[in-house]
Amino acid sequence: MTAKLYIDGREICASEGDVLIDVAADYGIHIPSLCYMRGRPCLGTCRVCSVVVNGSIMPACTARIADGMVVEVAQPEVADMRRALVEANFSEGNHNCPSCEKSGRCELQAVAYEVEMVVSRFPYRFAERERDQTARHIFLERDRCIFCQRCVEFIRDIDTGHKIFAIHGRGTHARIDIDVVLADRMPPEQVREAADICPVGCIIEKGRGYNDPIGKRKFETRSIRDRVLEGDKK
């Protein structure tokens, strides 16, 4: 059924039950996010796509289109919340972009530019999280993990469907882990896919790196906003 809704005052028609963040993108309204991937199940972990729906704040990746819905994306208070959530990820880990292999291809970095973050309002923690280099083709630079769960849910062993990545522990003590046996069975394309799907530079492909010169990197040639709006699966 077709529903009529309003995003920042603009009248929009969409199918009832569709995902708000997709519908917004189709109409040229970019709502940033770090965990959501169009066409895949919503993970609901980063909360960076928070918007105002009928007066209350909710993530646009879980909001479903309903007739008469009134959505505010640009409202300054909620825009600042999105920025704060991006900033929180910088404080929790250690992000030295200039030396990071992911720089220029990193969604966290790109989204940070997009929400006009300058510096984190939260105290930097300088967390010490041990890196894991035991797998043959992948290493985990754990202090950049933002616990989005993409790798946990979307990268599975091809033969068995078993988890290759998983979260150990809970809360602020959580840690991303890798099953070395399964990881060493991953074909090269899947290793690449895992490194690409990680929104930050935590899953790093060994033996490859810093391939694109500064200025020619993914989000420098085309911004994350343009990519999302043009339906690029990132």
Next chain:
Amino acid sequence: MNIESNKAAFSKEPREENLVTMLWDIQRRNGWISKADVRSLAAILNVSPLDIDETLSFYHFFRSKPSGRHQIYLCDSVIARMNGYDQVRAALERETNCCFGGLSADGLFGLEDTPCIGLSDQEPAMMIGDVVFTGLTPEAVSNIVAQLRAGKLPADIANPNGYDSGTLDYVDAMVVSRIRNQGPVFFKPMRDHHAVLQGVLARHPIEIIDEIAASKLRGRGGAGFPTGLKWRLAHEAEGGQKFIICNADEGEPGTFKDRCLLTRSPRDVLIGMVVAGFAVGARSGILYLRAEYWYLKDYLERHIGECREAGLLGDDILGSGFAFDIRIQMGAGAYICGDETALIESCEGKRGTPRVKPPYPIQSGYLGMPTVVNNVETFAIVSRIVEEGGRWYASMGTEKSSGTRLLSVSGDCARPGIYEIEWGMRLDEVLGMVGASRPMAVQVSGPSGECVSAAKDGGRVFCYSDLSCNGSLMIFDESRDLLGIIRHFMSFFVQESCGICTPCRSGCVDMLTKVDRVIGGKATKQDLEDCNAWGHLMRSTSRCGLGTTAAKPILTTMKSFPELYRDRLAVVDGPILASFDLEKALKGHEDAFRNLVKDNY
């Protein structure tokens, strides 16, 4: 432990949903869960070892390191700390020759802290395996430890008369159910559950739902969702099977009413679940019992068994053709598993991660089927509503908050324990009733609730639109260090956040840092403004109720006790920011220097 012996131990078809139970089985046999156990479970369940570890590492009672022969968990709650926790802790370390977090050299003892274990009216208290010891003193500790050293089992010490673990005597030997008043709804002796259920089965499920709706009952677990509406939606939901879950996780620090209900009126709760099953068309029920209440398990199993024998549960209840049965699922130490969707995940053998909503449990809950989750107290009330009628129930309390509810009262008062109050009672009336002589602050609904001032808020009313209490009521008098209490609450949330969403995982830690700044006299006005703004961020963007309420210890005390913060603010009288810790900053330099010197020579 190899695959074969683990496989043999799990006689029934091993399924992923049973993972939490399987982990418990192994741990109860061996004291801990080894890497080899993890690998064998992975092989049995056909998942990767990491998948097992995800669940194992989530729950705080699961141990992936060897435990002491007697693994002791001492309750560390603010109420315990008001009642001699420090002395008991020191006595434990001294008597067992062990430090908290470790094992004694002889391997006999292991010591750990654990958050509130539902005994706030008899703290300090500790668990040793399934057994609890309450009202501890240093002398009691040396006595208990000496007996353990002499080879006695904890159960024999706590239950010297050797009562069977399925009896009320056994439970009573360990914990007291301090029920302080007799109201119209709860703890009725000699109820005829047979007749009650017969009356229900003679009616149409819709009539039962109408009756519950007429009572205007709202859920007692905290959120206050109308029970009749929840059941109606579940009744209408499509699903091959439906499930009823009783939430006995009772994790909110300060509550213990569900423990008393399960101890004194277990049949009320079980019958309430059957009624729900009949109303929505479910055949299976799960009672999710927190691991801290393991000493109730055999007792509850016995009641379930007796209900089956009496035809109140089973394939053909009282000859009506209606089938419903109940199993107990044990938790494993995670406050977040009180959240209904996390609880469902836990019942499915997974980490207790709250689900993304929608869909809600009534649409897609346990195993993806429509599921009703209600609190223990809600089910007990249901059993009375179907007996006395919805109108009877609605005639009590207030217009919008019908009936009565149980309060678990603890802290600084003469008579801690369980009270049944009619909604509409004022705070100062309750404080008078429980004998609080010099109350300063009252924590309503535990850390996730509101801290109110006894002086300013005495006229406030217990009802869903004002003090919508979830059953926890902790009283602090003027001698208490409220900031210390706030800090304790915030560190509780840091430990208990599941960590899947950014605002809560990150925000709890940031808020704790702020409290420390205030306590250390380093906070400025900006810090208080940050608390407001960041608390608002957590409230607005967190995925579940833990994150949305976790800043409340700070936010609500900033409102009710502003002087607490104001008096500690640092005076900015120099060019350096008040928050700047000169000593700490210089210490970094010293450390670095020392390291360099060490490396060079």
